[in-house]
Amino acid sequence: MTEAVLLVGGQGTRLRPLTINTPKPMLPVAGVPFTVHQITRARDAGVTRIILATSYKAEVFRAFIDDADLGIEVVIATEDEPLGTGGAIRHALPHLQSAPDDSVLIFNGDVLSGVDIAGLVRHHRETSSDVTLYLTPVEDPRAYGLVPTDHEGRVTAFLEKPTTDAEIVTHNINAGCYVFKRSVIDGIPAGRPVSVERETFPGLLADGALVTGVVDSGYWLDLGTPLSFVQGSCDLVLGKAPSPAVPEVGDYLALHDAQVADDAQVHSGSVIGRGVTVGAGAVVTGAVVFDGAQIAEGARVENSIVGVGAVIGADVVLRGAVIGDGAVIGRGNEFLDGVRVWPGAQIADGSVRFSSDS
16 A cells, blocks of 8 residues: 545634634644644555545645655645545546556544554455555444444445434444545546535445455544544543654643743643643643634633634633634633634633533
8 A cells, every 4th residue: 555545625613613724634632733744644554645625724734745754755635626425436537547446545534543554454465455544433423424334344226314223224424534446436427516425425335345354443533523633632642543743742731932820721632722821720620722823811621623823801600611713712711612712802800600501
């Protein structure tokens, strides 16, 4: 295996307002853009060349890659208009150098996992599969499409999200990482949106192609929501999720020039970004604080995200909140249970409680 395609074109609407200025895969997770965790894991599994399939704010990826040295050749393929998962894969085809029977790794830009990438490719080659899917079991699969397999690991169907218990024929779901025979990519229609989940994969089954699944019950997390984004970052810092790009594993991670008061409490996998200040008596637990933010004395930041350059005033409480870049939260306010503050917003002092239910 030498080539891979990383799908990073989504707009990340579930993570707004963080993605207004930055595409989701470029948001910092455990100290580096999430894309870096995926690229370095692919690199360590033997990938030497990777195509970033970009669309939304593609210039952010280009600026970063031009300055980065990740030990792997990175090529950017940008869609003029979003083409869906299958369309993005097909759009990357002219940038691939693989032969028709070669294996090409494909993975989604918002999934954090510990899957054995090299093992997935090895299975693909040993079974001569046309496509191999990484599957993972989840306790409640109702939010996902189901992928049943037979006793030999051959995929038998791609099922829509179940609505009743009777429809849950398996707990294994599509985990967002695949290996394609390159010739299969050739067959995806060009120049229009295509979904691999709804069109490409079912079409392959109908045509009698060999589509197999590898079930891996290890770490897996979709970082598409604020709470899961925070969890993924904390799990990387705590060493629960694997990545060669994590600078340091421990109870928390403080990046360059961060200043944390001696009596402040920072723990549970929190990340304190570059140039951040955390004031006296502040508590930051299970949170992500982006570069240049300020956490004033006595503030509590729990399971929350604080954007670049945001200011959190004295005695503020954030619990399950998302604060956009450059926002200013005045003294004594409380933001709870999913409240989101847009970039640049200014909230006056006031000891007012805001929650998503209010």
